Amino acid sequence: MSQTRHSRPHAAPPGAVHIDEGDAFAHLARHGAGAAHARAGQPGTRDAPPRLDVIVIGGGQAGLSVGHHLKRHGLRFVILEAHPRVGDAWRRRWDSLRLFTPAAFDALDGMRFPAAPGVFPTKDEMADFLESYAARFDLPVRTGVRVDRLSRENGRYVVRSGDLRLEADQVVVAMANYQAPRTPPFARALDPAIVQIHSADYRNPSQLREGGVLIVGAGNSGSEIAVELARAGRRVWMSGRDTGHIPFRTGSFVGRHVLVRLVLRGLFHRVLTVDTPLGRKVRPAVLARGGPLIRVMPRDLAALGVRRVPRVAGVRGGVPVLEDGTVPEVSNVVWCTGFHPNFGWIDLPVFDASGEPVHRRGVAGGSPGLYFVGLHFQYALSSTMIHGVGRDARHVTDRVLAGVRAARGAAAA
Numbered sequence: 206m207s208q209t210r211h212s213r214p215h216a217a218p219p220g221a222v223h224i225d226e227g228d229a230f231a232h233l234a235r236h237g238a239g240a241a242h243a244r245a246g247q248p249g250t251r252d253a254p255p256r257l258d259v260i261v262i263g264g265g266q267a268g269l270s271v272g273h274h275l276k277r278h279g280l281r282f283v284i285l286e287a288h289p290r291v292g293d294a295w296r297r298r299w300d301s302l303r304l305f306t307p308a309a310f311d312a313l314d315g316m317r318f319p320a321a322p323g324v325f326p327t328k329d330e331m332a333d334f335l336e337s338y339a340a341r342f343d344l345p346v347r348t349g350v351r352v353d354r355l356s357r358e359n360g361r362y363v364v365r366s367g368d369l370r371l372e373a374d375q376v377v378v379a380m381a382n383y384q385a386p387r388t389p390p391f392a393r394a395l396d397p398a399i400v401q402i403h404s405a406d407y408r409n410p411s412q413l414r415e416g417g418v419l420i421v422g423a424g425n426s427g428s429e430i431a432v433e434l435a436r437a438g439r440r441v442w443m444s445g446r447d448t449g450h451i452p453f454r455t456g457s458f459v460g461r462h463v464l465v466r467l468v469l470r471g472l473f474h475r476v477l478t479v480d481t482p483l484g485r486k487v488r489p490a491v492l493a494r495g496g497p498l499i500r501v502m503p504r505d506l507a508a509l510g511v512r513r514v515p516r517v518a519g520v521r522g523g524v525p526v527l528e529d530g531t532v533p534e535v536s537n538v539v540w541c542t543g544f545h546p547n548f549g550w551i552d553l554p555v556f557d558a559s560g561e562p563v564h565r566r567g568v569a570g571g572s573p574g575l576y577f578v579g580l581h582f583q584y585a586l587s588s589t590m591i592h593g594v595g596r597d598a599r600h601v602t603d604r605v606l607a608g609v610r611a612a613r614g615a616a617a618a
């Protein structure tokens with residue numbers, strides 16, 4: 206386990222272990238917070254670690270946004286992040302990935318993205334931005350801590366990661382639904398001679414064998430990878446339902462500076478929310494099928510020779526078979542079939558029959574003091590996007606603050 210405090214942005218290399226002996230969080234690392242003797246409302250000492258108001262799980266844009274607001278309110282908290290470095294969720298995406306949102310829409314509360322407003326940052330620039338955001342606000346992020354269980358004991362939340370045990374009155378699970386790759390069960394039946402890879406593991410065309418490629422899934426990731434492979438000279442088939450697309454070029458001058466604003470800020474952020482009839486109408490479809498294509502247009506795919514084919518029905522004799530019975534001659538399959546949130550470590554009664562958390566604007570039903578931030582269409586279509594996460598983080602932080610005040614009031618009475 207390592208601890209990354211960001212008080213000195215350039216004093217140590219990113220992800221470096223920095224444990225300050227007098228530091229409350231170093232104390233937690235050594236002793237755990239479960240033994241907290243400090244009364245609520247009192248600062249901890251070296252022998253009695255501070256009682257945490259809230260634990261944030263996930264140190265991506267969602268967790269850092271929540272952390273920023275918790276810090277503004279002076280709450281005692283820690284952000285636990287599984288990866289060795291803040292921003293790694295972005296660093297691990299494919300090499301050529303550029304954001305589809307221009308820098309004007311890649312800011313987080315309190316800090317603008319360090320690029321001209323119309324520039325589309327690379328994924329590594331986004332990762333570095335998150336790291337400098339954590340540093341700028343001196344957020345208590347502890348990297349290399351993968352939470353393996355979240356439960357409730359004696360009225361408090363207990364967070365476990367290996368031997369580490371922390372307790373808090375409130376917990377925010379801060380992460381997008383994109384935590385674990387989802388592939389259909391029949392993927393296992395593919396002939397090993399066919400290279401198969403999920404978009405989460407795809408980096409560049411050199412990972413694939415010579416020959417044709419079947420992209421399964423026609424959303425944003427599938428379309429962008431299809432374009433890259435077609436430009437690299439591959440024969441590409443793309444199967445999957447049409448998710449619709451934005452009808453203008455986001456990269457054009459007018460697109461970047463005017464139309465993107467209307468779509469991202471107007472439509473995705475203000476109109477398509479759970480509080481509007483239109484938002485409630487489109488939400489189930491977006492959750493089931495994903496959002497519209499943002500950068501790639503169907504005509505781009507056609508111009509590059511990408512063949513749109515029906516959905517994959519299964520695997521027969523080790524090869525993929527489409528719903529119309531055809532068998533594309535491919536030596537590679539790239540699964541762009543999405544992700545699941547991987548919430549198996551949350552041992553709390555907050556999930557519906559399909560395994561999705563039951564919540565209202567991120568406030569979990571059935572487990573007071575538990576919150577989510579970053580979920581797909583949590584409040585609006587923008588909820589899982591960089592420019593939309595701040596509003597949800599503020600909403601949840603206000604609820605956390607109310608909970609802390611209530612607990613302190615009760616303790617003082």
Ligand SMILES: Cc1cc2nc3c(=O)[nH]c(=O)nc-3n(C[C@H](O)[C@H](O)[C@H](O)COP(=O)(O)OP(=O)(O)OC[C@H]3O[C@@H](n4cnc5c(N)ncnc54)[C@H](O)[C@@H]3O)c2cc1C
Pocket residue numbers: 262263264265266267268285286287288292293294295298303304305306350351352353379380381383384426550578579580589590591592
């Ligand atoms: C390919 C792709 C491109 C995208 N491009 C854009 C774009 O251009 N613009 C835009 O606005 N949005 C984009 N998004 C959507 C969104 O901005 C990203 O998915 C973003 O990474 C979501 O941030 P997050 O903090 O909600 O979740 P994540 O980035 O997934 O961060 C969650 C963090 O939680 C950690 N974690 C998970 N489980 C645990 C655990 N048990 N214990 C401790 N830590 C844990 C993970 O390590 C991770 O770092 C894109 C998404 C994808 C998949």
